[in-house]
Amino acid sequence: MKTRDLAYVALFAAIIAVLGTLPAIPVGPVPITAQTLGVMLAGAVLGARRGFLAVLLFLVLVAVGLPLLASGAGGLAPFAGPTAGYLFSWPVAAFVIGWLTERTWDRYNVLVGTVVNVVGGIVVIYAIGVPVLKAVVGLPWAEAFWSGAAVFVPGDLFKAFVAAAVADVVRRSYPVIERPRRAAGAR
């Protein structure tokens, strides 16, 4: 990995950390935070591989004892708690968003980006987070879904749109994802 890629990875880990300092909206047990916006941005701006590593690096920073999660949580405890599944789903979400963004790079716009972010940032995160929540707490599926997913859908849809809008501006002014070779050669 080039030093430049390493710097981008470190930058997005830092961006996710800073987004955690924005005030969280407490709705029941899982707070609505801006950090998933950072996860979506990491995938949409850096692509699959670097986006994945950026989120992984952020989780390492949390695990080694820095209070970087929203509302100042950190250390190893969040990884043992009921919402650990959401944390583990973040790198996967960034990877999926990055992969889809790379595939749609030539026709990327706010709409395509929003769809991509919804698939990676909402579907993937809930697909991993809700079953873990259910397993740790022992909730029935319906309760796990309502308390662990449904209340977040409006906020997450908005974040998916915001991430796509920002990624679209960055794509036109300072693209980080390289265009696939064959597409570049065809022009």
Place this chain on the structure above:
Amino acid sequence: MTLTLYVPGAGVVHRLPAGVKLLALVVLAVALFALPSVTAAAAALAGVVAVGLLVARLPAAVLTRQARAVVWWLLVLLLVHAVTTDLRTGTHVALRLLTLVLAAAVVTATTRVSEMVRVVERLCAPLRLVGVRPARVGLAIAMALRFIPVLVERADRIRAAQAARGGTARGVRALRTTVAPLLVQVLQMAHDVSEALDARGADDDPPPRRRSPEVP
């Protein structure tokens, strides 16, 4: 925002190597799930609290803060189990969860970040076979820590510049006028940092036995 969750101390728990404490945490987790007994879980919880408060002499706030984060879930858990299975199973699952969360909090509060980073680097050593260089992992961690205050400062600067021109943009417009330019700015900064690092030989093979940067 405090810089770290580490609470300085000089007791036995603080002086144990980070790797030993992490291993103990894993052993505790496996044991808790292997022993299906409420008394064992209650004893483990009492043990963890005793180690945290009496042996490591941590302030009680360290433990209560982590307990508060999961207390809502514990109530839900007890309620659901009282309805679907029985209170005994619910108590067992709740004790197990609380014990693990508090044990993790004790490990975090008694271990310096720099020690943890060294453990991470050591754990990355086997990844050398697939081309991961542990020292590069340390470099990425150091860069991310340095970028956090830089990002806050850049965001403040853009906000101040806009206020000087009469008001700040709000809503969707702010995305184009504030967030996107900020992101482009810091991407350029990261690129400059990487070139500076390469110019100073960061891309070369590191010398053997390089230590990661000290972080409190």
